[in-house]
Amino acid sequence: MKAAVIVFPGSNCDRDLKTAFQAAGFDVSMVWHKDATLPDGVDLVGVPGGFSYGDYLRSGAIAAQSPICRAVADHAVRGGYVLGICNGFQILTETGLLPGALMRNQRIKYICRTVPLVVGEGDSVFTSGYEAGQTIHIPIAHHDGNYVADDQTLERIRAEGRVAFTYADNPNGSVHDIAGIVSENGRVLGMMPHPERAADPALGNTDGRRLFAGLAEAFATA
């Protein structure tokens, strides 16, 4: 079980994500954004939170054009797994691996607090550690987390069961309370909340741990 975590200039959740992957049993390598290839045999790529390239132009826009993102896109096209958290979600929408976009929070403010999330109905491996409809508490920390997409896209992702998480109490204006979505094949997840910040008892919250455990279980039995 091999995972890679991408490091951009301005990433700041890369080591937390590495720790969460390791705790779930993954061998983790850190991959610099200028690398054009992923290490051999990587099953899962983590695109971490932070402020890649200082959020210049738009959050995630410059990172999406970096050499490693081409490799991540190829990995996804080959059916590989990708987990983008916060800025990682923004990067995945900017690369086009996930539909829609993340705009400035509706009430403008940067929001940093733990919020209740409801687990979606879909059968994605990312949510396999949870029950559909279960409420979990996960921290958010973002300025641009207001998910938008056109009506046709929204209808499609909802009909296909691709909404992985919704906010129980919408903090940022996201359409349909969307906090996280998966790709058509269910193998790419983008989410604004930070499960890696709730994956160790020392952090006072382990609600995020089952996301990583569910992934590890899926790979172990594959």
Next chain:
Amino acid sequence: MKARVIVMLKTGVLDPQGEAIRHALGAMGFDGVEGVRQGKVIELELADSTSEDEITRMCERLLANTVIESYRIET
């Protein structure tokens, strides 16, 4: 040559920053500000041989996120 790219949120996409500006103007006593949209201006210094097509590709691939933004090129 120079080109100027104006990027705006598409009509119908709520602009929280524009709304905040509108509120601030109202609070300052400027009555009658019915709407504010905030966008960005990107000025490009380009080789004379740069075609409009190429600038369009720059906009489509990087300068604007066409999911939520529209753009206009002035040369």
